[in-house]
Amino acid sequence: MSKYNLVKVPILGQEYTVNTLASPEYIKKIASYVNEKMGEIQDSGIEKDSQLRIAVLAAMNIADDYFQQQDKNKNVISKLENNTGSLLKKVEDELNKF
DSSP states (O other): OOOOEEEEEEETTEEEEEEESSOHHHHHHHHHHHHHHHHHHHHTTOOTTOHHHHHHHHHHHHHHHHHHHHHHHHHHHHHHHHHHHHHHHHHHHHHHTO
16 A cells, blocks of 8 residues: 655745655655746746746746656657668668578
């Protein structure tokens, strides 16, 4: 049976308790990233009292990071598949010479 962890993390000056199966270190890493993104939005001049707006804009920035990384991964996979296909063709051509 898996053990749940209660992890307290600060985000924009508020403490949140997360009940999770993930490691405390991982949750703290995620919370730090979210806090950083929300801090960037807040520092851009949005009123500090507009935490919902800050959270929504930070979520959009995080989603953007995610989709950009997904696109990069697709490009890397595509290049690997192309290179593997080319290499396999060369090997087959050489084997057919015998």
